[in-house]
Amino acid sequence: MHERKNTHKVGLIGTGMVGASFAYALMQRGVADELVLIDADRARAEGEMMDLNHGLSFVRQMRIIAGDYADLADADVIVISAGIGQRPGQTRLELLQTNAGIFRQIVPQITAVNSDGIVVVATNPVDILTYISAEAVGLGHTRVLGSGTVLDTARLRYLLGQHYGVNSRSVHAYIVGEHGDSELPLWSLANIGGVPLSDFVGANGQGYDQAALDRIFDQTRNAAYEIIQRKKATYYAIGLGLLSIVEAILRDQHTVMTVSSPLAGEYGVNDISISMPTIVGRSGVEEVLTLPLSEAELAAFQASAQTLKERLSHL
Numbered sequence: 001m002h003e004r005k006n007t008h009k010v011g012l013i014g015t016g017m018v019g020a021s022f023a024y025a026l027m028q029r030g031v032a033d034e035l036v037l038i039d040a041d042r043a044r045a046e047g048e049m050m051d052l053n054h055g056l057s058f059v060r061q062m063r064i065i066a067g068d069y070a071d072l073a074d075a076d077v078i079v080i081s082a083g084i085g086q087r088p089g090q091t092r093l094e095l096l097q098t099n100a101g102i103f104r105q106i107v108p109q110i111t112a113v114n115s116d117g118i119v120v121v122a123t124n125p126v127d128i129l130t131y132i133s134a135e136a137v138g139l140g141h142t143r144v145l146g147s148g149t150v151l152d153t154a155r156l157r158y159l160l161g162q163h164y165g166v167n168s169r170s171v172h173a174y175i176v177g178e179h180g181d182s183e184l185p186l187w188s189l190a191n192i193g194g195v196p197l198s199d200f201v202g203a204n205g206q207g208y209d210q211a212a213l214d215r216i217f218d219q220t221r222n223a224a225y226e227i228i229q230r231k232k233a234t235y236y237a238i239g240l241g242l243l244s245i246v247e248a249i250l251r252d253q254h255t256v257m258t259v260s261s262p263l264a265g266e267y268g269v270n271d272i273s274i275s276m277p278t279i280v281g282r283s284g285v286e287e288v289l290t291l292p293l294s295e296a297e298l299a300a301f302q303a304s305a306q307t308l309k310e311r312l313s314h315l
């Protein structure tokens, strides 16, 4: 780990829609002092640098540059959102070959200059790319984590909040597993203000209704397909999700988030990166929580891990 510095430096590799949305959110939150933008398309990184810098007189001051890997030497956190995204109808797993090739170029260039920054992966398929990065980094799996189902969990909380007429921040419910088609909701642990969903009745009269919950999960799982069909890509919500992960690291917040991290036997799963509620702080992954899952949830989680392992084995 870095000695505690007074400044926070963030690197961003891939300044496309996701990267730029994250950068825009980061500068508004005021948690970083420096941001280095890197993209294979240098002009794109420079254009984002100029546009973001022109907004600096409206927010807390920071330094934003378009740079090279050498500029990442003292970065505390490096976010990777480089690579291709889904086209309409395409699954995240179909992006694997191309994006794994891109990661094989990027990760060694990070490790060549930076030995202790935390690497946050957003590129899809995020679980497999997180695992590949962790293996390539080779400095302990805690240094690398993926955005995993952080976005899916936010989508679920939003939809449940709408359904019951409560603030989504008062909804405690998680999507775990693959960030993709085999993900699952942990209904057995979901609650609103401590009241299990099976007992909760909203002020709008909405009570327990499993069919409605199933529909909400379907909407959550298919959200990216729906958005991509309409506007070609999703980026604002993931930009904010990445911001909350980076903030948890920079501020050492010990925040519980459904990030993806390589498991070593937790829930009977190993040798793959996958999402479960996890404590995130200055050292990256601090602890994957041990939750009392139902038998069906545990089986679905293990099946999701198996799906990822099969894809990884074909790489």
Ligand SMILES: NC(=O)c1ccc[n+]([C@@H]2O[C@H](COP(=O)([O-])OP(=O)(O)OC[C@H]3O[C@@H](n4cnc5c(N)ncnc54)[C@H](O)[C@@H]3O)[C@@H](O)[C@H]2O)c1
Binding pocket: 013, 014, 015, 016, 017, 018, 019, 038, 039, 040, 041, 044, 081, 082, 083, 084, 085, 086, 095, 099, 102, 105, 106, 121, 122, 123, 124, 125, 126, 147, 148, 151, 179, 233, 234, 235, 238
């Ligand atoms: N984790 C999530 O929840 C989540 C959500 C939305 C999108 N995504 C994923 O994020 C990724 C990026 O999506 P986007 O919409 O920003 O795509 P985009 O096409 O807008 O941007 C990708 C950027 O990566 C750059 N790039 C490609 N190869 C590179 C390399 N070798 N080095 C540096 N930069 C390189 C490109 O030049 C481009 O600027 C996709 O894989 C997408 O599926 C993840």
